[in-house]
Amino acid sequence: MAKSHVTMTVNGKTVEALVEPRTLLIHFLREQLNLTGPHIGCETSHCGACTVDLNGRSVKSCTVFAVQAEGGDLRTIEGMAAADGTLHALQEGFREMHGLQCGFCTPGMITRAYRLLQENPSPSEEEIRFGIAGNLCRCTGYQNIVKAIQYAADKLSGAAKEAAE
């Protein structure tokens, strides 16, 4: 099958590759770029384990072709920590609040929560629950995921306040 040339920014770095036009973005990320953080749970957009951030939106990368991300700005769980390795407030919050167990939904869940907090820096519990409804977790019952996102929201807004002062 003829291959298409794609260029995109992934976690701050420009990548170029040849892909089959039908290659799904999740397979491109996992198998060609070796970014195995985003996972495949259903291949039908229901579970959200494959969630990545594409051009400022949460996207389920199992139902997007890699060629659709052409020219895009993409962030995966691998791009969440700071360059010096400091964990993002969400990554820290998930550990502090026991917001994960098997870890399979976690990369998608954190990536989704990242966009949620960009859009709404201090969400209520109800807004968090609605905001992550497209990401399934079979282990935690969500209660501690909600707390983890609240932890991150508090930490980030505290940091923002400090920066403003």
Add this chain to the structure above:
Amino acid sequence: MNAITPSKEERAEKLQGMGCRRKRVEDIRFVQGKGNYVDDLKLPNMLYGDFTRSPYAHARITKIDTTKAAAVPGVVAVLTADVLKTVNLAWMPTLAGDVQMVLADGKVLFQNQEVAFVIAEDRYAAADAAELVEVEYEALPVNVDPLKAMADGAPVIREDIKDKKEGAHGPRKHYNHVFAWQSGDKAKTDAVFAKADVTTKELIVYPRVHPCPLETCQCVASFDKIKGELTLWGTFQAPHVIRTVGSLISKIPEHKIHVIAPDIGGGFGNKVGAYSGYICSIVASIVTGRPVKWVEDRIENLSTTAFARDFHMETEIAATKDGRVLGLRCYTIADHGAFDACANASKWPAGLFSIITGSYDFPTAHVLVDGVYTNKAPGGVAYRCSFRVTEAAYAIERAMDIMAQKLGMDPAEFRRKNLIKREQFPYTSALGWQYDSGDYHTALDKALDSVDYKALRAEQKERQAAFKRGETREVMGIGVAFFTEIVGAGPSRNCDILGIAMFDSAEIRIHPTGTGICRLGTKSQGQGHETTYAQIIATELGLPADNIAVEEGNTDTAPYGLGTYGSRSTPVSGAATAMACRKIKAKAQMIAAYMLEVHDDDLEWDVDRFRVKGNPERFKTMTELAWAAYHEVPPGMEPGLEAINYYDPPNFTFPFGAYICVIDIDVDTGVSKIRRFYALDDCGTRINPMIIEGQLHGGLTEAFGIAMGQEIRYDDDGNVMTASLMDYFLPTAVETPNWETDYTVTPSPHHPIGAKGIGESPNVGGVPAFSNAVNDAFAFLGSTHIAMPHDHWRTWAAAEKLGLHG
């Protein structure tokens, strides 16, 4: 002389041992996307396998043509049953003593059954080619109803054993009969029922559901032709069992098989069994000489690998008119699908279903289970429960409510009257189990007080009156469940898998610098074993938990174990860990005595050290003793500081709990809202309360899913109707309620640290609490039993049947 040291409490806190909310070790990699799951594995020259599956539930195969599939660019080979026959692998034994087709041999027996396995250079080519395998079918009559399986003239499901009169568990009554299994005294129980004041009888159905972990089943098989060795990475809850079974099936010597279970994305019972995908990948790797990866998709997962439940339980209780239970009778039809691939201890075809007398003092009981074949997927795993325990708990807890209703008694009061009393432990049930410990009345009373049960019932009464006056269209239900589990399989006198006794193991090595590694035969799928086993060691050995690495899932390095399911890790391997620690500690004590020039008996243990009795300033810390073990052991003593323990538990453990659910239901829409859910658990000694609460949240959410919406449903033609996440209910954050957790502590008397296991309690207790709440909401309108799942449609239909829609 050693310096003055920090206080006992300060030292203990630093260890992060048992009882503390230690943060999880595993999380560091998981929150960064650096977990290592099977599908993350990429080996040089790796091939991908994919299945061609049957669209029919029951059909004869007249022809399979793989020409077009084989011609797809990138396709390397196509396996069919005929190919597998050349290596005698077209069929495989199941854990339950049956045999199962690896690839369809002559006919298909359930929809989506594996027919051909295509191996290609990449997963896209494999998927393309799987669609091009041409199969000609002749449809056969289908039966998906277990209650009709043993009727005259029912379709013959298993032609291979049609005339066999004996099955793996005794005589067979019918060609679709798998086994009959019973427990208890039938004559005595029947006599009690004949004379009892009050009896109830209800067919209580626990529908077919699926564990549906977020990561599906998958593997990579890599056969090294030069060495004749197989390495198999996979989503295995029981890696050693896979190695042994793999060796028996493939005839590859067991020492030449290396099974590795890396990080697992949830299991819940789905990843105990051996599936066609594993066998086909192994054969494909042997045939091609290259590594082969197989990854199930979600539809394949829900429709083929290991369903749970499908128990149809006619449950009867006999009682006196003042509410004392006299006898329990249960006749169950168990639907095993096309092959009995149940994951039970081998001698127990119905698992530990005889825990059905639950938490109550039944003087007599009798249960009989008939397993049957139907045109449905094989399996019968324990979905987050010990073998068939959730089925038993659901039956007894629904039946207790039905009897309370008939007697006109409050369900909590009826339970309290019949709970086994504290002074009766150890308690032997009418069906022969010896319950280790319990304090049921304290637990129930604490639960009722915590939710202010009396006030809830008063509110419910007012609302019922208002409903009858037409002032509201909402009904309120209060569900009470008091469950007792039987977990931690098992004593080897009771339990084995294909003859292998169900012990488990731990091997601990303490390094010279006082750090160490513990390897175990269990395998975490999210339970946090790397965190909690280290806490046991920290308390037992006085070494910081942070200094102990925990490793599972590699059969080359781990001691033999039977794996993680049935809440057995803490009861069995947790015990093995403590026992191995005690061997190490005994040796360390001898070294300390030698160094301090006192007799062993003159030393006492103090958190992290041995000190001289009466002279606490003379001591040796465990870290010092670790160094000494490699440096200055007493004359005649072997150097080193390590131990291994294989723990064969003297009994099961019996965790219990009291759950209360409050629900509001709109009778016009069937929409329900969980107002409150309170769960009190007693799992004995608590190792990490944070992890316990996490296990409860997760298990309750699974119970919520099962009770309120999950079902693997088939139409009459055997089409599976709920095989995607569009149709199969997994709760999202929106509908999942907040959980209130609470506890009492009644340690297990026979377990070295008194722990009983917690992971599965919320599923076992949760399902009946939800179902009882829905049923309770409608009871005042004359309803006795509404079947699960209680989704909005079925709840609306129940209201319709009660004439509530005018």
